[in-house]
Amino acid sequence: MSELLDFVILSMVLVAVGIYGLVVKRNAIRMLFSIEIIANAANLLLVAFSRGLPNAQGQVVALFSIAIAAAEVAVGLGLIIVAYRLYKEIDVAELRSMRG
Amino acid sequence: MKKMVDLLSSPILVTIILGSVGLAIPAIDAGRREKGRDRNRLYSAIAFGALIVAIGIIIFRVLTGEVLPAVAFSQEVVVDDMFGSFFAIALLIVSIMVTASSWNYYKGRSNPAAYYSLILLSSIGMVVIAYSTDLVMLLVAWELMSLPTYALAGFSKRDPISNEAAIKYFMFGALSSAIIVLAIGLVYGITGTTNIGDSISALANLDASLMPIGLLAVALFIAGFGFKMGLVPFHMWLPDAYEGSPTTIGALLAAGTKKAGFAAAIRVIVLGMFALNLDWTLALAVVAVFTMTLGNLAALVQRSVPRILAYSSIAQAGYIMIGIALAPYSDQALSGSLFHIMNHAVMKSAGFIAAAAVATALAGYSLQNYRGLGRRMPITAIALSISLLALAGVPPLNGFWSKLVLFGAGINSGPIVEWGPWLAIAGVLNSALSLGYYAWIMRKMYMEDAPDMRRVKEPRAIVAVLIFAIVFMVGFGIWYTPLLNFASSAVPDLTSNITQASTITGGEGLRALPGGSGS
Numbered sequence: 001m002s003e004l005l006d007f008v009i010l011s012m013v014l015v016a017v018g019i020y021g022l023v024v025k026r027n028a029i030r031m032l033f034s035i036e037i038i039a040n041a042a043n044l045l046l047v048a049f050s051r052g053l054p055n056a057q058g059q060v061v062a063l064f065s066i067a068i069a070a071a072e073v074a075v076g077l078g079l080i081i082v083a084y085r086l087y088k089e090i091d092v093a094e095l096r097s098m099r100g
Numbered sequence: 101m102k103k104m105v106d107l108l109s110s111p112i113l114v115t116i117i118l119g120s121v122g123l124a125i126p127a128i129d130a131g132r133r134e135k136g137r138d139r140n141r142l143y144s145a146i147a148f149g150a151l152i153v154a155i156g157i158i159i160f161r162v163l164t165g166e167v168l169p170a171v172a173f174s175q176e177v178v179v180d181d182m183f184g185s186f187f188a189i190a191l192l193i194v195s196i197m198v199t200a201s202s203w204n205y206y207k208g209r210s211n212p213a214a215y216y217s218l219i220l221l222s223s224i225g226m227v228v229i230a231y232s233t234d235l236v237m238l239l240v241a242w243e244l245m246s247l248p249t250y251a252l253a254g255f256s257k258r259d260p261i262s263n264e265a266a267i268k269y270f271m272f273g274a275l276s277s278a279i280i281v282l283a284i285g286l287v288y289g290i291t292g293t294t295n296i297g298d299s300i301s302a303l304a305n306l307d308a309s310l311m312p313i314g315l316l317a318v319a320l321f322i323a324g325f326g327f328k329m330g331l332v333p334f335h336m337w338l339p340d341a342y343e344g345s346p347t348t349i350g351a352l353l354a355a356g357t358k359k360a361g362f363a364a365a366i367r368v369i370v371l372g373m374f375a376l377n378l379d380w381t382l383a384l385a386v387v388a389v390f391t392m393t394l395g396n397l398a399a400l401v402q403r404s405v406p407r408i409l410a411y412s413s414i415a416q417a418g419y420i421m422i423g424i425a426l427a428p429y430s431d432q433a434l435s436g437s438l439f440h441i442m443n444h445a446v447m448k449s450a451g452f453i454a455a456a457a458v459a460t461a462l463a464g465y466s467l468q469n470y471r472g473l474g475r476r477m478p479i480t481a482i483a484l485s486i487s488l489l490a491l492a493g494v495p496p497l498n499g500f501w502s503k504l505v506l507f508g509a510g511i512n513s514g515p516i517v518e519w520g521p522w523l524a525i526a527g528v529l530n531s532a533l534s535l536g537y538y539a540w541i542m543r544k545m546y547m548e549d550a551p552d553m554r555r556v557k558e559p560r561a562i563v564a565v566l567i568f569a570i571v572f573m574v575g576f577g578i579w580y581t582p583l584l585n586f587a588s589s590a591v592p593d594l595t596s597n598i599t600q601a602s603t604i605t606g607g608e609g610l611r612a613l614p615g616g617s618g619s
Contacts, residue, residue: 039278045285057294065281068243075250079266086260095264
């Protein structure tokens with residue numbers, strides 16, 4: 001039982017790291033990785049819960065979520081590459097042409 | 101043991117049709133040697149045809165009574181019920197309007213095959229969200245809806261504004277899906293199942309020591325879905341994304357993905373709210389008031405028409421939230437929300453598509469381009485005016501009736517909750533406020549003269565879409581009963597579903613957490 005608690009605490013620490021990265025960093029790739037850390041913390045939570053439960057649905061969700069996260073990173077990195085070609089940098093603080 | 105999914109149910113048929121056509125379009129494009137100028141028209145027609153077939157199947161199945169009455173829960177991953185069919189029809193109408201107007205708007209741009217393919221794939225995601233009754237299905241459909249729209253928002257590769265919109269939209273969208281996975285993880289951990297019905301009935305019988313985790317999970321769901329719905333603490337990406345995307349995609353985002361967010365929210369949050377405790381409703385009511393007020397106030401000072409429409413869609417989300425907040429207290433609240441969702445889908449797409457027509461013909465989005473539009477582009481101007489009046493809720497139009505049902509639900513729930521009538525008053529005041537900026541656009545179109553008052557050729561496909569929208573808005577404004585009845589029949593019967601669901605044994609997951617071992 002305490003083993004599960006360790007995983008939950010680790011997962012919450014990862015969520016905190018991800019939120020810290022999102023709030024503090026202004027580099028688009030760092031922000032993308034912070035989001036991925038949050039998503040992986042959720043996957044860890046799902047797999048850890050699934051160990052103590054009589055069904056495997058949590059592992060199924062985690063597998064789907066990992067596949068989806070890979071697709072998401074592909075789209076996100078594509079957009080960031082386009083941004084780099086346009087601006088020659090990937091600092092999200094520069095993305096402020098629309099205001100109001 | 102779960103039953104096999106029925107292969108002839110609406111969600112499966114729609115997935116097969118739209119999925120095969122959506123994947124066939126890029127294959128056809130790869131197979132064609134000569135890159136003619138008519139590619140955009142060909143793919144637009146194919147995608148339009150597929151969407152018409154899909155909506156035809158759903159309407160046929162509703163009319164022949166083959167779909168189940170609206171149920172909140174099911175033991176399967178998707179359920180073919182009236183609630184899902186209602187949202188599927190509303191969302192497919194949006195996709196059809198977007199695809200048809202892209203016939204003109206997307207002419208001469210690069211990669212038409214990928215553009216229409218992504219619209220079709222995103223439509224599958226939106227439709228399946230409305231039908232899904234399992235959190236796994238909901239997550240996969242949510243991502244199937246979101247991923248194509250990230251690419252579509254940034255589809256104008258050389259346009260920095262489009263890229264900026266796409267990156268903002270992507271960052272918040274990816275964060276919202278990470279939050280949803282986290283919420284699913286927590287719900288799975290304390291209830292031991294990912295089926296929405298089972299997990300909600302397990303939440304209703306939750307051990308008191310696990311209650312904070314249940315509340316955290318519902319709060320995370322509200323945050324995750326709230327990003328797509330554009331509720332106020334989570335709205336900051338929305339005006340930029342809707343303004344910067346190609347304007348037809350703005351219509352898809354504002355009228356399509358946002359409504360799918362509401363479908364997911366009604367399936368999960370409204371029913372979860374019933375199970376946990378009713379205190380959530382006051383929080384949602386506060387969110388509703390802030391959402392509509394902020395949307396309307398910010399729209400007052402904008403100078404670009406897509407941006408005004410984006411802020412107005414935040415305000416409209418606030419009106420829809422009135423019905424969601426009052427769902428436990430009044431029978432008509434959720435049907436008002438659904439009615440307004442259907443109306444808003446058409447009104448907002450008409451607004452964005454009229455802006456797309458102006459962008460195609462005059463190459464500009466700012467209010468200066470709309471001067472004298474009443475004489476330069478008469479059909480576009482009249483369609484934009486009618487959609488704006490319907491958004492404001494002026495009597496003979498459809499927007500008036502759905503707002504009447506919503507605000508009436510607020511007043512009727514007065515004996516049960518004292519803040520119900522105040523919600524209705526906030527809605528009425530906000531509608532009056534919103535008329536300020538809607539009338540401002542109409543004043544530009546009809547009362548001011550442009551330097552060049554010559555008639556501009558209006559794009560033909562867009563005119564056809566706009567005429568459809570005018571017929572819908574005026575027709576269902578005069579003859580509103582069928583749509584209202586359809587919306588009412590699509591509302592799941594909440595009270596009976598909760599009692600029915602709580603007979604299902606749940607809560608085997610309580611032992612998974614340290615505190616829950618005693619239950």
